[in-house]
Amino acid sequence: MPDLLSVRDLRIGATIFPPGEDPQDIDIVHGISFDLQKGKVLGLIGESGAGKSTIGLAALAYGRGGVRITGGEVLLDGKDILSMNKKGIRSIRGARVCYVAQSAAASFNPAHKLGDQVIESSIEHGLMTREEARKRADYLFEILGLPDPHNFGDRYPHQVSGGQLQRAMTAMALCSNPELIVFDEPTTALDVTTQIDVLAAIKNAIEKTGTAALYITHDLAVVAQISDDIMVLRNGDTVEYGPVKQIIENPRQDYTKALVNVRQTKLAEARDQSDALLKVENISAAYGNGVQVLHDVSLHVPRGQTLAVVGESGSGKSTLARVITGLLPPFKGKVTFVDEELSAEQKKRSRDHLRRIQLIYQMADTAMNPRQTVGQIIGRPLQFYFGMRGAARKAKVIELLDEIEMGETFYDRYPAELSGGQKQRVAIARALAAKPELILCDEPTSALDPLVAEGILDLLMRLQKERQVSYLFITHDIAIVRAIADSVAVMLQGKLVDFGPRSEVLNPPFDDYTDLLLKSVPEMKLGWLENVLATRKMESAGH
Template identity: 50%
Template structure:
């Protein structure tokens, strides 16, 4: 095979606050052959994106490539001038970013942006580039490939936009494509479609690629070889099958272990059956003509953790915000210890604010970058408890210890902390109020696997120590099952399934829950080809009644029934194992369908 990429002794340094350059990549060596996919994997700060960007001769602000060589074919890109690099980027090497939404220009049509690099590099005329773009749209399984290019970025879904960015990267037939966490921000049901499209195009076109990720299960589906990084150093460089079956380095083994969520111990937790802390009754919320929450009933017992799972747009965050008073429900009731909570913030007391705290998904935007950690934690201590002076400083130190951070961090600002540390501060700020209920909104979704596992361990520890209750929101059903006593599955604003954690270990499930479970990548090669998630043939049905009360999953359900599912609102059915589902099928119906029809949801 022909060697396309050869990296030798690559070193990168970053300038700290004192103007001193600190090495962050320490002599990386690896190579790629034509048509090979190499994965760079590791925790946040391991250097994987820094190395990937160096393949284009690029270093982020505050960083500098200090040594080594990066050969793409016969050219060392680190020796090229800025002018020469502009001829390489987008032509010889192309880049697919993590956030397509941030990468696209909202004021230009999709087609104009996809063909732009071909026009800049003069590889195709506009008409030729347009024809090739449509071909790529078709290969990437995009809907309406002939016309989707006329739309603007905000008019397509996140998964479609990510595939459109792949078309943009491939339009010039580059020698190397860099995929930088391209599915990290996507739901599992969307991720599986994007992975299938990426893999199909990469294999059929013989593309040489570098795939950056922190998810070993994902790269197991995409990569021929995996390079494991930690603190800017290569720990292991092995074939994918070899690394998954017999990892050579202890750090690789720790990454593999973190990919398998285990149930967190709940010993010492005093959740009492009849001690209900939070109750939600008949909650509905409209955004204009869109019904965002549909008749939601929910209970959270004192000292318990209830998980809310669903893809983007399912209503899970809207539910949490409604409980917190950040959005006002149209109808319904929220009770805290049996006492009504006002639907809006203006009607709530300071004591009610204190008892229900919110931990936001993105600590970067939740924490004031100009305030020190001590100032951030001191504010709720003063607001809720009137603390000042030495007593407040002592409590700040205690809070840092509670979230397993050193007291020395108190003088730092958020920008000086890692992602995991910032999320711990985000949690400590909520704990400063001494709440009864914490609403955790996707608190691990932006973190790598190892750091996310540590946050889950911390939440479990705090629950044991403080007997605090959680409403834990996530799009990862494996995470939810590892930490929650009860699981609520939401789809399009409706609660489609609810049950104890133990009941989510075996079928039958609501068809949407089946899809969520089957869409979670497993850590072996070939899973992507084997799984039937999202491949079901949908039964033909007639026209549907125009009613918001019909099954929300109707358009995607592989077991829908004509003249019932499209005509009659589904009832809430109690399955034998205890789960409640919103469906026309019962235990026997689901099992008969699984056995006789061999539907892929089973």
């Protein structure tokens, strides 16, 4: 069978503009080759900077921003699309090759109805009449499991949810009956219970329409559910390329092995949880517009242990952290820290109370002053809480830098010179500098690549062992909860639906929502998606 898409020695470069330096030309992708047959799915996997999105867009002869294709061939049905003129490329885009972006919310034009945008390329390329295209869109909305498929197209992008938008974008890509679709992290921005639906819808649609696909993601467990072949990429090079079964069950390269084995549990056994460091009792809170976001939440964080607060976007888990820090005074309930009631407002808390509870944020970038060096950033709490100055302060900062496995060489660096993982380590050091007893971690690893996140989690666990510090760890990632939590609080729409030791919450009998959440997390094995869907079907048939 001839290959639909054949990429030969693809090289991609870009011009970057480092601040204060001359523009530089860099290579992003160094000679990648792969083949894709009709109706098959190839998964491209790698961490950020691996070049996977860039390769995906090259299948549409497109370079985002300053990116350009510098060499090689992209053969579609044997014809090199890179050597085509503008008109030739335009006749392929949207007709024979389509693209599904990570953020459907940004990729739909807010000014037009979804239906009009979905059928636009089919009409534009003269493939269908408006009526035919509308019919096909209705059909696609239906097989993608969108609600009220015949009227769905009349809605505007802001009127539907994120998961629905992502499916609508898939419909937009499928509408013109393309031979190839490039999926660029289509489920990454979604909640886990939504992700599984979208994933199932995409898989179903690919099977029904017989289109081929490049599926780009950083999540090996996701791509394992949907691909025939997998190519593992790192820094623009192929690490490993083979059938999905071989990659998942028998990875040859160390890097692939690390990806497959990510997030194994880091905790030995259950610990005694009676000694509460922080107690949250009957907290209800609302924002200024009168919308209540927390309903009667009670939980506690045991001393020297980790409480994971897990929930989807909008569940109120970050709001809970705002209440604990005093940034959002609740209208009911109280927060007790080591048997002392904390003032509801942050301004009224003593400096000692402020010191003993520290925060780490999801975006380390935005939580640091870009004009301060690492030394200044970590030194600031030392001066503020302990009055340390000069050589003593510097010595302490270097000690902290050693503790986060970075070392003295980073003392004079600026945040912009650090990688994402290093920035988060500096944020941890800054929190540690205050000698806190409790650190609130608000999704500290969700913006990081899996292996980098793994390193951060290892660091946090080691620090807990050495310093007996407690964590309130906010996350949407069940795998992290499994790996590090002593106790677990599950939140849904501002309410606490489940709270207890990890062994109780994550083992049967389950709370309904906890069960749904657990079953939605992709597992690193073949056929997981089919099994979950089959179970669901049986359950709904049984009811």
